[in-house]
Amino acid sequence: MFVYLDNAATTKPCEAAVSAAISAMTENFGNPSSLHRCGLDAQLAVDRARKIIADSLGTDSGNIFFTSGATESNNLAIRGAAAAHGKKRRKIVASSVEHASVDETLSALETNGFEVVRVSPRADGRFYSEDFLSACDEQTFLLTMMYVNNETGYILPVRETFSAVKRRFPDIITHSDCVQAYMKLPVRASSLNADLLSVSGHKVHAPKGIGALYIKKGVRILPIMTGGKQEKGIRSGTENVPMICAFGAAVEKLHSSIGERAEKVSAVRSLLLSEISQIGGVTVNSPEDGSPYIVNISAAGKRSEIMLHYLEGRGVYVSSGSACSKGQQSGVLGQFGIIGKAADSALRISMTAETTAEEINYFAGSLKDGIEKVRG
Numbered sequence: 266m267f268v269y270l271d272n273a274a275t276t277k278p279c280e281a282a283v284s285a286a287i288s289a290m291t292e293n294f295g296n297p298s299s300l301h302r303c304g305l306d307a308q309l310a311v312d313r314a315r316k317i318i319a320d321s322l323g324t325d326s327g328n329i330f331f332t333s334g335a336t337e338s339n340n341l342a343i344r345g346a347a348a349a350h351g352k353k354r355r356k357i358v359a360s361s362v363e364h365a366s367v368d369e370t371l372s373a374l375e376t377n378g379f380e381v382v383r384v385s386p387r388a389d390g391r392f393y394s395e396d397f398l399s400a401c402d403e404q405t406f407l408l409t410m411m412y413v414n415n416e417t418g419y420i421l422p423v424r425e426t427f428s429a430v431k432r433r434f435p436d437i438i439t440h441s442d443c444v445q446a447y448m449k450l451p452v453r454a455s456s457l458n459a460d461l462l463s464v465s466g467h468k469v470h471a472p473k474g475i476g477a478l479y480i481k482k483g484v485r486i487l488p489i490m491t492g493g494k495q496e497k498g499i500r501s502g503t504e505n506v507p508m509i510c511a512f513g514a515a516v517e518k519l520h521s522s523i524g525e526r527a528e529k530v531s532a533v534r535s536l537l538l539s540e541i542s543q544i545g546g547v548t549v550n551s552p553e554d555g556s557p558y559i560v561n562i563s564a565a566g567k568r569s570e571i572m573l574h575y576l577e578g579r580g581v582y583v584s585s586g587s588a589c590s591k592g593q594q595s596g597v598l599g600q601f602g603i604i605g606k607a608a609d610s611a612l613r614i615s616m617t618a619e620t621t622a623e624e625i626n627y628f629a630g631s632l633k634d635g636i637e638k639v640r641g
């Protein structure tokens with residue numbers, strides 16, 4: 266069996282994405298900046314993909330800027346906002362469970378004299394919009410808050426928080442890392458009240474190395490790279506046409522089925538929860554009302570890495586905490602009250618709508634065997 270349950274780390278590119286990338290490399294390989302026919306064709310392909318991404322976020326093409334992925338989108342959003350607005354106001358408010366591409370960027374700004382307030386969940390493990398609101402003040406120029414946490418699937422109250430903050434502080438720029446929500450929950454920039462919004466291709470069945478940043482019309486950020494002024498000067502560098510086309514193709518395929526796929530994956534998740542409830546010592550760390558795509562569990566005190574490799578030996582691929590952090594201990598689980606042995610034995614199972622009952626049963630059987638067989 267080959268059972269891939271690490272879709273929050275990355276997804277398999279879909280056929281439509283692969284063939285779009287291939288045709289952009291074999292037939293439509295021009296540079297969009299070139300003034301001749303080949304350039305124009307490439308530009309048209311980029312524009313088509315941009316329109317698909319824009320439609321999927323409920324916005325216009327003019328507000329979508331392609332990047333190399335969400336790490337760059339997050340850097341561009343935060344550093345770009347700091348460069349444009351950080352002279353007069355020096356404070357940023359964020360959630361305490363952001364992905365490293367946000368959190369490390371904030372830490373870098375802190376060492377440059379910015380003040381960063383990280384809002385934590387309360388004792389019940391939940392975030393409250395009031396806590397973000399009371400952390401904001403006249404000194405604050407940016408509020409950044411992910412939509413779905415990549416380690417637990419927890420859904421943060423982004424819409425409520427951004428609306429409350431905008432009402433009291435209309436000048437604060439709101440940014441949301443929507444990587445784990447995009448194509449899984451409806452993500453509309455305007456209904457979230459987001460000024461800036463980051464998405465990534467490889468989490469939605471496009472290849473790695475492509476992402477986008479939504480920038481609301483009229484919101485000013487400065488570029489972090491200088492160069493040929495592509496993407497209206499916001500992101501210099503020749504457009505990655507094959508990956509942009511693949512991203513567009515993947516989103517075009519997924520966009521109309523967000524609800525249908527969420528239903529499917531919810532059924533698979535219920536099966537998973539019911540199967541693992543029968544295995545002694547396994548606890549569920551994800552909230553019941555979290556994203557149905559991510560289930561974080563603690564495997565009876567068995568060290569995550571050991572279990573991960575045991576499961577790998579059985580053909581099952583999961584993650585220990587967050588694959589993006591390259592094996593480093595996750596502080597994010599601690600923020601959610603998952604500490605000690607529970608954190609050391611945490612496994613993240615992340616599914617797609619194509620994950621089958623057979624795969625889940627095979628995983629649960631392998632997990633049960635692993636807990637019995639592996640030491641420590």
Ligand code: PMP
Pocket residue numbers: 273274333334335336337364366411413414415442444445465466467474475476589
């Ligand atoms: N934010 C979140 C929530 C993520 O899960 C990831 C990917 N692990 C990223 C940002 C970074 O995305 P990319 O790999 O496209 O740089």
